[in-house]
Amino acid sequence: MSSQQHTLRVPGELPQIQVLCDFVMNVAQTVGMGDDGIYHCQLSVEEICTNIVEHGYHFDGAGKSIEIVCEQIEDRLRISIWDEAPAFNPLLRPDSKHHASLDDIMPGGWGIFFVKKFMANLSYRYENNRNGLTMEKIITKD
């Protein structure tokens, strides 16, 4: 049984990411998520939204938005993040690999890697000229 959706839309700018993270934290607390789950949700939202601002909007997202929709679905918190950047599925990006040496490490890729590790049931779709990334977290108390 699903419950009420919690939605927030903000300008696609870096300072708004904290607003989105706080929003998710509050919803996660409301549905009874433990501290670990809340942290994982916050970090995942930040990683995805930072990629949107940086790579989707090229730090010029003031006239664009990021929308987040949270909903409890039975024992899971479902989080969907929508943006207006050109179509791009971040789930298709190769996973970041562990590197044997410092010189082999190239920046980028850890963000979506963390999301895949922390969150479940990730999916992507492009609808109405918007990218939509959905993920879920089992609601468990620590």
Add this chain to the structure above:
Amino acid sequence: MVDILVSEQGQVTLVQVQGRVDSMTANQLGEALTKEIDGGSINVVLDLSSVDYMSSAGLREIVTALKKAKRATGDLRLAQPSDRVREVLEMAGLDTIFRIYTSQAEAVGSF
């Protein structure tokens, strides 16, 4: 919000960070580390005991700083990462790249 305190402990520069290292604040940390290393302080201990949150943006900054320190024949070592920070370090494989210590004294004394 992040607070950064820099002090000297003999030949080691201690950088103590407090707060949240995320996409908004990571560049502050990066700039602080760069300033010290470019200024000749190439043996750096980064004390993360008061960092309750670090995202990939923070990891990128400390990796960049480590590379810079190494090129200058120095090192950047980590002290007392919280469980949350250690989790992302390990997930990124950086626990085998950085030297990590469970106390500030150990980290400083390792140089």
